[in-house]
Amino acid sequence: MAPHYESELEQIRDIAKLYQAAERRADYEALQRFVELATTPTSEENERSAKREAELASQKNTAAPAQETQAAPALETEAPASQGTEAPASQGTEAPTSQVTEAAASQETQAAPALETEAPALQVTEAAAFQEAQATAAPGAESTAARNTEEQARAKKKLIPGLLITTYIFILGLMLLPSWPARDALIKPFQPFWGAFGLWQAWNLFSPEIRTENLHIVATITFKDGSIIVWEFPRQERRTGIDQMRAERFRKWVNDRVRKNTYGIVLPDAARFIARLHRNKENPPAGITIMIHSAPIPPPGVAPQAPLPTHYQHKTIYTYKVEAEDLQ
Amino acid sequence: MNLRDTWYAWVRFLFEPASPLPMAIYRILYGLLVLAFCFLIGPDLHLWYGPDGVAPFPVAREWPEETLFDPLVLLPQTQESISFTFALLVASAICLTIGLFTRYSAILVLLSLLSFHHHNWLILNSGDTMMRIGALYLALSHAGDALSVDRLVSVWTSREVPAQKPPLKPPWAQRLLQLQLAIIYCQAFFAKIAGEMWVNGSALYYTLRLEDFRRFYIAGLVGNTQLLTILTWLSLAVEFSLFTLVWFRDLRYWVLAAGIIFHISIDILMNLPLFEYLMIIAFVSFIYPEDLTRAMNASKSFLERKLGPPSLVIYDGSSHRGKRVAETIRRIDIFGRLLLVNYKLDAATAHWSRLLHEDVLKESVYVRHRGTWLQGNSAWQFIVARLMLIPEEKPQPEPEKA
Numbered sequence: 001m002a003p004h005y006e007s008e009l010e011q012i013r014d015i016a017k018l019y020q021a022a023e024r025r026a027d028y029e030a031l032q033r034f035v036e037l038a039t040t041p042t043s044e045e046n047e048r049s050a051k052r053e054a055e056l057a058s059q060k061n062t063a064a065p066a067q068e069t070q071a072a073p074a075l076e077t078e079a080p081a082s083q084g085t086e087a088p089a090s091q092g093t094e095a096p097t098s099q100v101t102e103a104a105a106s107q108e109t110q111a112a113p114a115l116e117t118e119a120p121a122l123q124v125t126e127a128a129a130f131q132e133a134q135a136t137a138a139p140g141a142e143s144t145a146a147r148n149t150e151e152q153a154r155a156k157k158k159l160i161p162g163l164l165i166t167t168y169i170f171i172l173g174l175m176l177l178p179s180w181p182a183r184d185a186l187i188k189p190f191q192p193f194w195g196a197f198g199l200w201q202a203w204n205l206f207s208p209e210i211r212t213e214n215l216h217i218v219a220t221i222t223f224k225d226g227s228i229i230v231w232e233f234p235r236q237e238r239r240t241g242i243d244q245m246r247a248e249r250f251r252k253w254v255n256d257r258v259r260k261n262t263y264g265i266v267l268p269d270a271a272r273f274i275a276r277l278h279r280n281k282e283n284p285p286a287g288i289t290i291m292i293h294s295a296p297i298p299p300p301g302v303a304p305q306a307p308l309p310t311h312y313q314h315k316t317i318y319t320y321k322v323e324a325e326d327l328q
Numbered sequence: 329m330n331l332r333d334t335w336y337a338w339v340r341f342l343f344e345p346a347s348p349l350p351m352a353i354y355r356i357l358y359g360l361l362v363l364a365f366c367f368l369i370g371p372d373l374h375l376w377y378g379p380d381g382v383a384p385f386p387v388a389r390e391w392p393e394e395t396l397f398d399p400l401v402l403l404p405q406t407q408e409s410i411s412f413t414f415a416l417l418v419a420s421a422i423c424l425t426i427g428l429f430t431r432y433s434a435i436l437v438l439l440s441l442l443s444f445h446h447h448n449w450l451i452l453n454s455g456d457t458m459m460r461i462g463a464l465y466l467a468l469s470h471a472g473d474a475l476s477v478d479r480l481v482s483v484w485t486s487r488e489v490p491a492q493k494p495p496l497k498p499p500w501a502q503r504l505l506q507l508q509l510a511i512i513y514c515q516a517f518f519a520k521i522a523g524e525m526w527v528n529g530s531a532l533y534y535t536l537r538l539e540d541f542r543r544f545y546i547a548g549l550v551g552n553t554q555l556l557t558i559l560t561w562l563s564l565a566v567e568f569s570l571f572t573l574v575w576f577r578d579l580r581y582w583v584l585a586a587g588i589i590f591h592i593s594i595d596i597l598m599n600l601p602l603f604e605y606l607m608i609i610a611f612v613s614f615i616y617p618e619d620l621t622r623a624m625n626a627s628k629s630f631l632e633r634k635l636g637p638p639s640l641v642i643y644d645g646s647s648h649r650g651k652r653v654a655e656t657i658r659r660i661d662i663f664g665r666l667l668l669v670n671y672k673l674d675a676a677t678a679h680w681s682r683l684l685h686e687d688v689l690k691e692s693v694y695v696r697h698r699g700t701w702l703q704g705n706s707a708w709q710f711i712v713a714r715l716m717l718i719p720e721e722k723p724q725p726e727p728e729k730a
Binding site for chain 1: 343371445512523699
């Protein structure tokens with residue numbers, strides 16, 4: 001597992017070792033030297049660091065409450081640096097505490113060194129805060145209170161979005177429940193929007209019962225001169241691969257919609273579609289008959305290894321007289 | 329826990345800032361599946377949606393007796409309009425995959441899908457429903473904040489060098505996707521146990537004998553009724569876990585693994601084109617971002633073992649342009665194949681100049697390759713090759729120093 005690096009220098013140091021292992025000695029040495037240079041303080045930086053440390057020491061000796069009040073700004077100042085921003089340190093507007101911070105800031109992504117630099121200040125501040133907390137209240141009480149306040153503020157701010165999302169989930173749940181009077185009454189006002197924006201859904205696939213027969217559907221087309229041809233809808237079991245995936249739309253249309261004549265409108269439309277497919281000016285189609293050929297699946301326990309029967313049952317489900325306008 | 333605490337917990341679940349990484353990964357996988365959808369339906373586009381196709385416009389309008397949002401009706405009812413909308417869908421799916429104008433791309437994908445779905449409802453399956461809902465949640469999410477061109481553009485145009493990790497954002501769209509998945513499995517489970525076949529264990533026996541659904545026929549499995557009975561009940565158990573046990577952190581990955589096996593098994597045995605994949609990719613929403621980061625680190629580590637250590641690239645970090653270039657490369661380099669080092673670090677500038685035998689380094693980047701330093705076009709070609717995971721030729725061992 002690759003380690004997670006808090007600073008770029010750490011990563012460079014590790015990769016230098018990989019170069020060494022891969023017998024890339026020159027690269028190894030180049031990086032090692034770079035890391036050395038990047039972490040070696042200059043005299044100017046040393047001075048600044050010493051000054052900062054002296055300041056920290058004097059702060060430590062002063063009253064704890066004063067330090068406590070500084071804790072938040074210190075953390076705030078640190079946050080951008082920890083995210084790799086180049087802000088104050090590289091611009092030199094704020095005295096950095098050590099050369100490491102400078103190096104890090106100028107490299108833009110040196111989160112860890114920057115944090116390391118600030119660590120003493122934070123430790124002092126936290127220690128003071130802790131002492132204060134011990135003196136005044138039970139440990140942890142303050143942070144719990146702060147957390148509660150934060151949560152309250154968030155809950156208040158997010159009241160309306162939270163309620164909207166809750167309502168959405170509630171309606172979604174209701175929509176998927178079986179129909180009963182109270183549920184139907186509750187969803188009625190929402191139904192038009194739900195349908196209009198495509199939120200309608202149903203996940204009762206292969207349930208509650210499963211079809212127990214295999215089938216395929218054919219159409220016989222009778223032409224004006226009395227000749228007849230049989231046209232078979234594409235059959236999935238005769239297809240494979242991508243071809244079969246593409247034809248899934250046909251399966252849905254034929255085996256689910258045409259067979260069940262959904263909403264009573266699909267069969268006439270399917271007949272018209274078949275008539276259009278066989279358009280012929282001299283000898284136009286005159287009639288379409290749609291038939292189902294099927295065979296029940298033998299129940300479990302009756303020779304489960306045996307091949308499935310051929311579709312030996314036949315049923316005419318629709319006959320359509322083709323009009324001239326159907327062929328337009 | 330009282331009512332107030334419950335509400336706080338719910339608000340925290342929905343809005344506590346989190347990494348956009350799971351939704352970003354979902355976005356990429358989802359975009360690829362939309363393109364697969366386009367690939368499958370493209371050749372039959374006019375058959376299904378054209379004015380002379382299976383369901384001409386007046387028929388499509390007959391259902392379901394309510395207003396349907398279908399931007400296609402605003403266009404003339406011609407083949408060209410269908411082709412135009414399809415081209416729009418393909419273009420927006422590509423943009424969504426790469427994360428270019430992410431939110432707008434997701435909205436366009438949603439509108440195009442709504443158009444096609446509402447234009448011919450006769451051919452829709454559950455995969456289409458899942459695809460449509462996925463687009464909605466992506467449009468509401470911050471999926472473009474990570475692993476995206478949008479992110480690169482924001483890095484490139486940013487005045488300050490942005491954080492290495494994408495900013496944390498309220499993950500409520502991701503939570504909606506999680507809840508949506510739970511609701512799907514909940515309905516699927518209860519609808520199944522309402523029937524006799526799933527309870528008595530014969531459901532898979534019949535399902536695997538439906539010829540029009542069959543993809544691969546495994547005789548040893550289909551002929552073994554006892555095994556099919558056990559698998560029927562196991563399917564119910566997996567579906568039950570996917571809306572209950574999946575919420576427990578310790579069990580989550582086990583449940584998701586079972587879910588993946590469940591969906592892949594269905595896909596091998598049955599032809600339900602994209603549905604299973606759409607469900608599997610939505611599982612990403614359940615993966616904790618820190619685990620995704622860990623997985624990325626593991627893949628970096630694996631590549632390191634296979635392809636060797638990352639290549640050394642030094643760049644001019646003193647200029648704004650140099651920084652932008654470096655930060656952009658850093659974000660494209662998701663597999664960590666490049667080590668970017670700022671050569672304009674005060675203390676080390678002379679060090680790099682000495683190594684490159686140059687008084688002043690002028691190029692924005694130099695690349696170390698086989699013991700030499702590349703610059704200009706060769707450096708850029710090298711960088712592009714590494715970003716595309718083309719392995720570097722193995723260098724000759726360097727002679728020991730005297």
